[in-house]
Amino acid sequence: MKPQPLNEKERENLIAYLDGELTGKAARQVEAKLATDPSVRREAESLRKAWELLDYLPKVQASAEFTTKTMDRLAVQKSAATKSWLRWKPWVWAGGWAAAMLFLSFVGYSSMVRFLTPPNANPPQLVQETKPLELHALDVSDDIDFLHRLANPDDMELFLKDNRM
Amino acid sequence: MATIGETTGQLSLRDPDVRLMARVREDDPSAFQELVEKYHHRLINVLCHLVGNQEEAEDLAQEVFLRVYRSRKKYRARAKFSTWLFTIANNLALNSLRQRKRKPVVPLNVRDSGPLGPRPAEQLVRDPDYHPGGRLAREELADVIQRALDTLNERQRLAVLLNKFEEMNYAEIAKVMNLSTKAIKSLLSRARMNLRAALKDYIFMDGEIVPDVPEGQD
Structure with missing residues (x-):
C-alpha cells in the first residue's frame, strides 16, 4: 500500500x-508512522x-553599560515619583484638614440643634391621631351640617326626630 | 512550569528568582540589580531577533525591567519568574511592532552617514581569530537564517525564539503569549514548516532532496 502524505494534524503531532x-x-x-514510512522519516x-x-x-x-543605564533610569523615575509626591503633599494635607x-x-x-431644642416642641403625632377620627366622622355623616348640629347640645330637634321614627 | 494550585512557597523553593523577586518587592535594590544582570542578555537576545534592531531591543528590555520594578508590589508567584518577565516583554514588543507598522521608519545605514561618510578602515578592528572563508560562510548563513526568521509573522517568530533560545515548553509559551497550548502547537507547527521552506537550500540531506511539502500558513 502506498504511504499517504501527512495531513495537517499528523504534521502538528x-x-x-x-x-x-x-x-x-x-x-x-x-512512532509507528516513523517506523513504517520512509517519507515521514525524511520529513x-x-x-x-x-x-x-x-x-x-x-x-x-x-x-556593557545596560545594567548601569537601567539602574540610573530607575533612580530617575523614583526621584520623579518622590518629587511629584512632595509637590502634591501640601495639597493633600490641606484637603484632609478641610474635610476634617x-x-x-x-x-x-x-x-447644638439637638441640645437647644425643647422636648415635645413639635408633636406631630397628635395631628396624626386626630385626623383619622375626623375623617371617620365625615365618612359616616356624609353631611357637614349634621356634624355641626351634633356638636350643638341645644339642638334637641335632631334627637326628637329620631324618637319619632 | 507551575502547576495549578502550586503555592508561592512551593514555587520559591524551586525557582530562586521568585525568592529574588520577593526581595525586590521589599524594596531591595541589590536584588533588582541581580535580576537585571541575570536576565538582560537573554531578554535582549530574544527581543533583538524579534524586532531586528539591537538599540530598540535594549530600549524595550529597559522598559520591561522598569515595569517589573513598578509592578513589584502586585507580583504573585503563580508561574516561573522568567514566564512573567517574557509575558511583559511580549506585550511591549508586539505593541512596538504594531506602532512601527502604523508609522514605518526607514533605517539609516550608519556606515554611510555622518560627516566622515563611510567609516574609516582603521575603525574596523579585525578579529585576531579571523579566518576569511569560515567566518564569511558562518556570517552569511546567520544572515540567511535571520532572513528566514523574518519571513515568519511576529507571533510565530516569538514562539520559535522562546522555544529555541529560552527552551520553554508549549505550556509556558502559551502563558507568555496568552494563548492555549493547542494554539501554540499549531502556531509552532506552521512556523517550522515555513522555516523549512525558507531554508530548503541550506538543509543538507545526504544527497536526498528536502521533501516538497506545503508551507505553513500565517
Whole structure:
C-alpha cells in the first residue's frame, strides 16, 4: 500500500513529537508512522535539520553599560515619583484638614440643634391621631351640617326626630 | 512550569528568582540589580531577533525591567519568574511592532552617514581569530537564517525564539503569549514548516532532496 502524505494534524503531532511534547497514544502513532514510512522519516529529518540551523543565529549580548543605564533610569523615575509626591503633599494635607473641619462643624451643629431644642416642641403625632377620627366622622355623616348640629347640645330637634321614627 | 494550585512557597523553593523577586518587592535594590544582570542578555537576545534592531531591543528590555520594578508590589508567584518577565516583554514588543507598522521608519545605514561618510578602515578592528572563508560562510548563513526568521509573522517568530533560545515548553509559551497550548502547537507547527521552506537550500540531506511539502500558513 502506498504511504499517504501527512495531513495537517499528523504534521502538528510529528513536530510536537520532535519537541518532546507528545505522550501516550498520539506519540505511539507518530512512532509507528516513523517506523513504517520512509517519507515521514525524511520529513522529520528535514524539520529537525531546519530547526538546528537556528543555532547559527548569533547570540546578541546586551551592551556593557545596560545594567548601569537601567539602574540610573530607575533612580530617575523614583526621584520623579518622590518629587511629584512632595509637590502634591501640601495639597493633600490641606484637603484632609478641610474635610476634617467640615465634618467637625457638621457634628457640632447637629449636637447644638439637638441640645437647644425643647422636648415635645413639635408633636406631630397628635395631628396624626386626630385626623383619622375626623375623617371617620365625615365618612359616616356624609353631611357637614349634621356634624355641626351634633356638636350643638341645644339642638334637641335632631334627637326628637329620631324618637319619632 | 507551575502547576495549578502550586503555592508561592512551593514555587520559591524551586525557582530562586521568585525568592529574588520577593526581595525586590521589599524594596531591595541589590536584588533588582541581580535580576537585571541575570536576565538582560537573554531578554535582549530574544527581543533583538524579534524586532531586528539591537538599540530598540535594549530600549524595550529597559522598559520591561522598569515595569517589573513598578509592578513589584502586585507580583504573585503563580508561574516561573522568567514566564512573567517574557509575558511583559511580549506585550511591549508586539505593541512596538504594531506602532512601527502604523508609522514605518526607514533605517539609516550608519556606515554611510555622518560627516566622515563611510567609516574609516582603521575603525574596523579585525578579529585576531579571523579566518576569511569560515567566518564569511558562518556570517552569511546567520544572515540567511535571520532572513528566514523574518519571513515568519511576529507571533510565530516569538514562539520559535522562546522555544529555541529560552527552551520553554508549549505550556509556558502559551502563558507568555496568552494563548492555549493547542494554539501554540499549531502556531509552532506552521512556523517550522515555513522555516523549512525558507531554508530548503541550506538543509543538507545526504544527497536526498528536502521533501516538497506545503508551507505553513500565517
